[in-house]
Amino acid sequence: EALGPTVTIGEILVEIMAETPGVGFLEPQPLTGPYPSGAPAIFIDQVARLGGAAGIVGCVGHDDFGRLNIERLQRDGADVSAISIHPELPTGSAFVRYRPDGARDFVFNLTRSAAGQISLDDAAKALLDRAGHLHVMGSALSIPGAWDLIRYGLDRIAECGGSVSLDPNARKELLSSHEAAGQFAAIVAEADLLLPSGDELFAAAGCEGEEAALAALFDQGVSEIALKRGDKGATVFRHSGERTDGAAFQVEEIDPTGAGDCFGAAYLTCRRMGFPPDRALLYANAAGARNVTRKGPMEGAGSFDELDAFIANTSRA
Ligand code: ATP
Ligand code: MG
Numbered sequence: 001e002a003l004g005p006t007v008t009i010g011e012i013l014v015e016i017m018a019e020t021p022g023v024g025f026l027e028p029q030p031l032t033g034p035y036p037s038g039a040p041a042i043f044i045d046q047v048a049r050l051g052g053a054a055g056i057v058g059c060v061g062h063d064d065f066g067r068l069n070i071e072r073l074q075r076d077g078a079d080v081s082a083i084s085i086h087p088e089l090p091t092g093s094a095f096v097r098y099r100p101d102g103a104r105d106f107v108f109n110l111t112r113s114a115a116g117q118i119s120l121d122d123a124a125k126a127l128l129d130r131a132g133h134l135h136v137m138g139s140a141l142s143i144p145g146a147w148d149l150i151r152y153g154l155d156r157i158a159e160c161g162g163s164v165s166l167d168p169n170a171r172k173e174l175l176s177s178h179e180a181a182g183q184f185a186a187i188v189a190e191a192d193l194l195l196p197s198g199d200e201l202f203a204a205a206g207c208e209g210e211e212a213a214l215a216a217l218f219d220q221g222v223s224e225i226a227l228k229r230g231d232k233g234a235t236v237f238r239h240s241g242e243r244t245d246g247a248a249f250q251v252e253e254i255d256p257t258g259a260g261d262c263f264g265a266a267y268l269t270c271r272r273m274g275f276p277p278d279r280a281l282l283y284a285n286a287a288g289a290r291n292v293t294r295k296g297p298m299e300g301a302g303s304f305d306e307l308d309a310f311i312a313n314t315s316r317a
Helices: 039-049 064-075 122-129 138-142 146-160 178-190 200-205 210-219 259-272 277-292 304-313
Strands: 006-009 013-018 031-037 054-061 083-086 092-098 104-109 133-137 163-167 224-228 234-238 243-246
Touching: 006 039, 006 122, 006 146, 006 259, 013 064, 031 039, 031 064, 031 092, 039 054, 039 064, 039 133, 039 138, 039 259, 054 064, 054 122, 064 083, 122 146, 133 138, 133 146, 133 259, 138 146, 138 163, 138 178, 146 163, 146 178, 163 178, 163 259, 178 200, 200 210, 224 259, 224 277, 234 277, 243 277, 259 277, 277 304
Parallel strands: 006 054, 006 133, 013 092, 054 083, 133 163
Antiparallel strands: 013 031, 092 104, 224 234, 234 243
16 A cells, blocks of 8 residues: 555535525525535545645636635645645635525536646646545545546556546436546546445446446445445445444434535544554444534534544434
């Protein structure tokens, strides 16, 4: 296992949340935020909070929303040297409102914001050159410049003997494009660890049915799959045939956003630190569950001390 940092690529945003449940943003209403956000940013913050070496390639605007993100990631110990600051475009943003049934309405400013401007510049190359692990967020494939960075990162990782993980949370509409589907398949083929949620397992495998999907992915060289099941916990499947189920922690869900990112970051970081799968899964379930108890997508990302306390004080289903 290569020793360099865990590196990810992609969108850095602020999230602004409606305070009341309801449908959309067609009338004035109380809002809370800005909170630092973006799936890759949440992921890398959780890695850093656990003491793992962590860095992100991203782009923010020359504004407070950008500063807020950089300061949070820096405070938590992430390498921010490859976050570029766009001179003109504003930092990406997402307004989110929960409907009473748990569905979400969004207003996004992503691809036409600084978040959509990531590119393979010198700082990005330098960070990817020293990476020991590349974590690919499927969501980042919506950004035009992301593929160049991912391809570069995959090649560097192959050269240094590092490892690759994928959260296949790519937008379904995106994968209907031939080009994006090919890129997605190439990442799956190089991944060691997959972190799908629900049906994303089938999207990653390119076939339906849990057993068939797992077999297809293991055939391609994936060694572990940690399948997220929301408030039902998660299961780790290994190439060797072992299966480990992890019960969910029983919590009051205040804000579900970011659970999957914290789960993945904790699982990967524990595995990179040499923990066995069952122990990594315990921390991953705890990290996901703890994060949903706090308002704000990365506000509940915990340190090992905080996760140990959470595990000791929270019952499991
Ligand atoms: P998101 O995309 O919203 O970040 P996800 O769909 O990728 O999330 P989930 O399965 O929702 O991932 O959550 C990841 C993990 O977090 C779950 O496997 C579980 O361990 C934990 N978790 C999430 N929601 C809850 C909950 N309500 N109660 C307990 N644990 C939860
Ligand atoms: Mg997810």
